[in-house]
Amino acid sequence: MLKQESLVELFVDTKISNLQKKPFLSLEEKKDLLKLYNQYGFGVLMESSDKAIIKNYSKGIENYKKAYDNFVAAKILGIGILSLKYENFEELLINNKELNFEEEDIEDLYWLMAAYSGALSSSRADPFELINLPIIEKLLTTCFKIDPKWGSGALYSAMMSYCAIRPDLSEASKKDSISHYFNKALELSDNKDASLYVSYAELVHKPAQERNLFEKKLNFALTVKVSKNNTFYISNLIAQNRAKWLISDINEYFID
Numbered sequence: 001m002l003k004q005e006s007l008v009e010l011f012v013d014t015k016i017s018n019l020q021k022k023p024f025l026s027l028e029e030k031k032d033l034l035k036l037y038n039q040y041g042f043g044v045l046m047e048s049s050d051k052a053i054i055k056n057y058s059k060g061i062e063n064y065k066k067a068y069d070n071f072v073a074a075k076i077l078g079i080g081i082l083s084l085k086y087e088n089f090e091e092l093l094i095n096n097k098e099l100n101f102e103e104e105d106i107e108d109l110y111w112l113m114a115a116y117s118g119a120l121s122s123s124r125a126d127p128f129e130l131i132n133l134p135i136i137e138k139l140l141t142t143c144f145k146i147d148p149k150w151g152s153g154a155l156y157s158a159m160m161s162y163c164a165i166r167p168d169l170s171e172a173s174k175k176d177s178i179s180h181y182f183n184k185a186l187e188l189s190d191n192k193d194a195s196l197y198v199s200y201a202e203l204v205h206k207p208a209q210e211r212n213l214f215e216k217k218l219n220f221a222l223t224v225k226v227s228k229n230n231t232f233y234i235s236n237l238i239a240q241n242r243a244k245w246l247i248s249d250i251n252e253y254f255i256d
Contacts, residue, residue: 008238012040012044015032041070046122049063064122064123074111082109102146105146106150110155112139113136117158140158152193152231153188156182171207175204178204192232193236193239194224197224200217201213215247221239221240
């Protein structure tokens with residue numbers, strides 16, 4: 001039986017390869033590819049980078065570069081998709097102008113936001129990517145304006161990660177904000193999204209050096225049922241794989 005990590009990589013990589021082999025992609029196929037690039041970037045490439053950096057710094061940096069290239073490709077694809085409908089989309093995105101979209105655009109906006117976030121994370125806070133922080137905020141707030149409940153808590157989950165990197169928030173404000181969005185995401189996901197517990201453990205308990213709470217959140221993530229019929233199937237596989245790794249390496253993050 002395949003391990004969860006191998007299952008995610010096989011599932012997503014196969015889909016990406018099949019789409020990339022096609023001489024022409026329909027709009028829907030491009031949208032699928034945008035989503036798959038993000039899933040592969042976060043679930044496979046970033047995961048391998050985070051694991052490698054602890055044991056082998058050079059290998060870790062090499063893997064982050066691969067992840068970065070993947071997210072850049074996703075950004076280009078996402079901008080291209082939205083530019084088909086909105087000719088001046090990239091200009092609106094960069095300049096300080098209001099973004100007005102339709103409900104059907106929210107998924108494309110979300111995955112483009114994820115691509116920008118992934119590029120920032122995999123760049124290891126490169127200044128050239130840090131300047132895109134306002135774009136991430138603009139895309140995320142635009143999604144909230146369209147439908148805050150979209151994705152069964154996906155927007156609130158993304159807001160948790162965004163709050164963690166906001167330079168204008170104190171540590172106490174970050175914790176309060178992350179906790180607020182965590183609870184909203186739990187409610188909308190009906191407690192079926194394991195990634196929320198992993199994210200909270202890493203964003204709040206890890207920096208606060210709360211080892212017991214960190215471990216409890218991760219163990220709770222492992223109790224979430226993984227089902228192919230569940231909206232969170234892939235994200236739960238990714239989250240539980242990460243939870244197991246974090247627990248196995250817990251001594252690397254906490255000073256007893």
